[in-house]
Amino acid sequence: MIQREDIFDFVSERYGVRPDYPWKGNTTYAVLRHKDNEKWFGLVMDITAGKLGLDSDEKIDVLNVKVRKEFVGPLREKAGIYKAYHMDKNNWVTINLDEVGKPGEIQDLIAESYELTE
Template structure:
């Protein structure tokens, strides 16, 4: 799913990912072209670091969300408190088919809007 979501972002928002951390070259940040703000961060994280059972890692995307929605969104399977981000404003979304691709796209769209210049 990660590849499909990233392709969709590139087409819809006309932005390309950058890879700001040499230590983690597979991490990809999508930013607004005008203000440089992040609206999506793709990472591959150990399941245990996310509080998930099992071994290995999972692909996630961090997105910004409205604080009044964060709590209810985190009640859905596959939507977690943001890894390494402000948990009041950001979410981590599993990209392992737990969250429907349509919902992932909607969350990215909201994140894009929330991080746009006024």
């Protein structure tokens, strides 16, 4: 299982980006954004699993990333990847960090999202 701190460490080392917490009083929703254009390439949140259609009210950590439109459908067929929660469902997906434990796969999706939002 990958932790939100693993994601923060990866984007810090690779892109020099630290998480941004734009919502006052909410330190669990972290935006990952480009330094130059300030566009988001990731959003880490804790939400209840039911918001992804899972049969649970347990809080889970998720990561939203932007992907190429042609990959949205195939990605959603993978375990742990869902329609984007609280984002454009045509261009973004939500990754349940409890279900997708391969750091390399998540890092690849972050890298793609970074490129797509440059």
